[in-house]
Amino acid sequence: MAIVAQTSNLGKIFWPALAWLISIIFFFPIFWMVLTSFKTDADAVKPEFLIFFKPTLENYFNMTDNYDYWRFAINSTITSIFATLFSLFVGVPASYVMAFNPTKNTKNILIWMLSTKMLPAAAVLYPMTFITKNFLNIYDTHFLIILVLCLINLPIVIWMLFTYFKEIPKEIIEASRMDGVNTWGELKEIIIPLAWGGLASTALLCFIFCWNEAYWTVRLTTNEAATLSKLIEGNRAPEGLFFGRLSAVSSAAVAPIVILGWFCQRQLVKGLTFGAVK
Amino acid sequence: MAKLKIKNLKKSYENEQIIHGVNLEIKDGEFVVFVGPSGCGKSTLLRLIAGLEEITEGEISIGDKVVNEIAPSKRGVAMVFQNYALYPHMNVYKNMSFALRQARMNKDEINRRVKNAAEILQISDFLLKTPRSLSGGQRQRVAIGRAIVREPDVFLFDEPLSNLDAALRVNTRLEIARLHKRLGTTMIYVTHDQVEAMTLADKIVVLNNGKIEQIGSPIELYENPLNMFVAGFIGSPKMNFLNSKTLTKNISTIVKGAKREDIIGIRPEHLLKTTYTKSIISARLDLIENLGENVLVHMILNNDDQIIAKMNTAPKEPIGTKLHFTANIKNLHLFNKK
Ligand SMILES: Nc1ncnc2c1ncn2[C@@H]1O[C@H](COP(=O)(O)OP(=O)(O)OP(=O)(O)O)[C@@H](O)[C@H]1O
Numbered sequence: 001m002a003i004v005a006q007t008s009n010l011g012k013i014f015w016p017a018l019a020w021l022i023s024i025i026f027f028f029p030i031f032w033m034v035l036t037s038f039k040t041d042a043d044a045v046k047p048e049f050l051i052f053f054k055p056t057l058e059n060y061f062n063m064t065d066n067y068d069y070w071r072f073a074i075n076s077t078i079t080s081i082f083a084t085l086f087s088l089f090v091g092v093p094a095s096y097v098m099a100f101n102p103t104k105n106t107k108n109i110l111i112w113m114l115s116t117k118m119l120p121a122a123a124v125l126y127p128m129t130f131i132t133k134n135f136l137n138i139y140d141t142h143f144l145i146i147l148v149l150c151l152i153n154l155p156i157v158i159w160m161l162f163t164y165f166k167e168i169p170k171e172i173i174e175a176s177r178m179d180g181v182n183t184w185g186e187l188k189e190i191i192i193p194l195a196w197g198g199l200a201s202t203a204l205l206c207f208i209f210c211w212n213e214a215y216w217t218v219r220l221t222t223n224e225a226a227t228l229s230k231l232i233e234g235n236r237a238p239e240g241l242f243f244g245r246l247s248a249v250s251s252a253a254v255a256p257i258v259i260l261g262w263f264c265q266r267q268l269v270k271g272l273t274f275g276a277v278k
Numbered sequence: 279m280a281k282l283k284i285k286n287l288k289k290s291y292e293n294e295q296i297i298h299g300v301n302l303e304i305k306d307g308e309f310v311v312f313v314g315p316s317g318c319g320k321s322t323l324l325r326l327i328a329g330l331e332e333i334t335e336g337e338i339s340i341g342d343k344v345v346n347e348i349a350p351s352k353r354g355v356a357m358v359f360q361n362y363a364l365y366p367h368m369n370v371y372k373n374m375s376f377a378l379r380q381a382r383m384n385k386d387e388i389n390r391r392v393k394n395a396a397e398i399l400q401i402s403d404f405l406l407k408t409p410r411s412l413s414g415g416q417r418q419r420v421a422i423g424r425a426i427v428r429e430p431d432v433f434l435f436d437e438p439l440s441n442l443d444a445a446l447r448v449n450t451r452l453e454i455a456r457l458h459k460r461l462g463t464t465m466i467y468v469t470h471d472q473v474e475a476m477t478l479a480d481k482i483v484v485l486n487n488g489k490i491e492q493i494g495s496p497i498e499l500y501e502n503p504l505n506m507f508v509a510g511f512i513g514s515p516k517m518n519f520l521n522s523k524t525l526t527k528n529i530s531t532i533v534k535g536a537k538r539e540d541i542i543g544i545r546p547e548h549l550l551k552t553t554y555t556k557s558i559i560s561a562r563l564d565l566i567e568n569l570g571e572n573v574l575v576h577m578i579l580n581n582d583d584q585i586i587a588k589m590n591t592a593p594k595e596p597i598g599t600k601l602h603f604t605a606n607i608k609n610l611h612l613f614n615k616k
């Protein structure tokens with residue numbers, strides 16, 4: 001008995017300590033980034049571990065005054081929102097069909113969709129740039145960014161929605177069909193209300209992915225449709241002279257998404273625990 | 279209300295045939311029960327009638343209309359699912375009125391029908407509750423209510439009682455019987471519980487491996503089972519099957535014209551204790567189960583087969599003693615082994 005008590009005491013200290021340690025390791029870079037964003041560029045490059053310094057908002061003013069932060073932020077918001085909406089618009093019917101009217105090929109189609117994520121993005125960089133610039137003339141437009149974000153995220157959106165839809169008991173769908181609901185009504189009255197939590201978390205995740213996407217948004221824009229990723233990229237100086245400025249830009253770029261996640265957290269948990277009555 | 283006709287119905291999933299040519303006629307207002315062991319295709323047959331599965335071959339007509347190509351909601355059938363399948367995000371009233379709202383019926387009529395059904399089922403007090411806050415029995419009533427408000431021609435029940443506890447099951451069974459009396463609507467009811475089948479049915483359809491073994495009233499099936507499958511399935515405890523080697527007399531002297539390879543079936547309640555000279559079988563006493571009103575006596579034949587006798591009082595003999603039994607000639611069933 002004593003041994004059991006001892007190990008559980010050890011567990012009481014050991015596991016929380018480990019959890020804290022890991023959290024700190026993960027959190028520290030972000031903390032450091034935010035801290036640096038309040039330093040002058042001169043302070044920021046100092047090699048010592050500088051925690052106490054005279055904070056300044058100069059980097060932030062500089063960012064909004066000289067770099068047009070808001071335009072990038074608006075571009076990010078527009079492209080992320082529309083890409084998310086469009087992904088759901090295509091993803092909901094697609095996963096609905098696969099979940100409730102599956103055929104022999106449904107599994108293959110799902111795997112095929114996922115397989116598109118296995119191709120390295122760099123492999124299609126040249127054709128993408130070439131085609132959008134020279135043939136379609138949509139390079140550096142919101143439309144292109146929305147389309148690309150949508151295509152990147154669709155496989156994940158469909159996979160997630162598919163799993164959420166699968167959790168709805170088949171009998172409930174059948175009961176509604178016997179009650180004379182048409183396809184649109186079935187989606188509106190039964191599936192969307194029942195999968196609400198799943199839809200919300202899918203939408204949120206898709207939005208976060210869109211917001212954070214950097215590979216394509218950086219390479220397929222120059223100015224007009226440039227997003228916050230592009231702004232960060234533009235402030236990156238390999239000599240490391242503008243760490244303060246870069247940190248401010250980065251902090252301002254992740255802030256909206258962190259705040260959004262924070263507020264939606266509760267909403268999501270609530271949504272996800274709304275289980276079906278079996 | 280309507281009669282229902284099934285002609286040479288077949289159903290296959292991919293390469294596997296599940297229903298092998300079923301023919302069945304159900305009269306208007308009849309209470310028909312499908313029974314059979316698990317996996318025999320009862321639910322599949324019901325779902326074919328409901329329109330939830332596509333018919334591979336054959337024809338189903340309700341009233342005078344062939345419904346093969348008609349959508350489930352337009353067939354005039356309503357189904358009660360085994361696990362209720364209530365809409366969890368709607369309250370009881372909304373659950374019950376869902377079909378009517380889909381059909382764009384006017385509000386007063388919807389209200390009248392829901393109130394009426396709720397009264398019949400005694401769920402008027404729960405109309406504003408969500409399914410989650412109801413007990414199993416209450417949910418089952420809501421599910422039945424959802425079917426009633428549609429005023430269908432045919433009710434379909436798929437094992438509606440199997441999720442309820444024993445006491446509630448008996449109660450709900452009686453209520454379904456009453457409901458049938460009251461509405462007079464054709465009902466098709468799937469179960470694998472032969473007691474439910476015997477007590478509820480006007481007509482029982484015994485299914486096995488996707489084929490109909492026998493159709494008849496409960497009494498017909500009990501008294502004149504066509505084959506050993508039906509004989510063994512209907513009645514509890516199961517009918518005893520005796521091959522001629524286990525009998526104490528020559529089989530042809532017990533039943534005229536019986537051959538050596540035939541089997542005699544005797545229900546446990548028809549075995550009568552007697553002396554060796556008058557007996558047709560003898561068996562070693564193995565175990566006595568006292569059920570209160572009567573006693574199940576388990577015995578072992580000389581070929582190690584088990585038989586059961588249902589008696590009013592327990593035999594006084596010690597375990598291991600040979601007991602001797604006979605039976606009334608009209609209670610003997612002769613089967614030839616396939
Ligand atoms: N969608 C399906 N795809 C393939 N096979 C199926 C499908 N649905 C049912 N089956 C098969 O059809 C057979 C009959 O199933 P069914 O559900 O009708 O049996 P049941 O008589 O209702 O059994 P139970 O008493 O267990 O409910 C089973 O062997 C089952 O495996």
Ligand SMILES: [Mg+2]
Nearest residue numbers: 320321322436
């Ligand atoms: Mg079944």
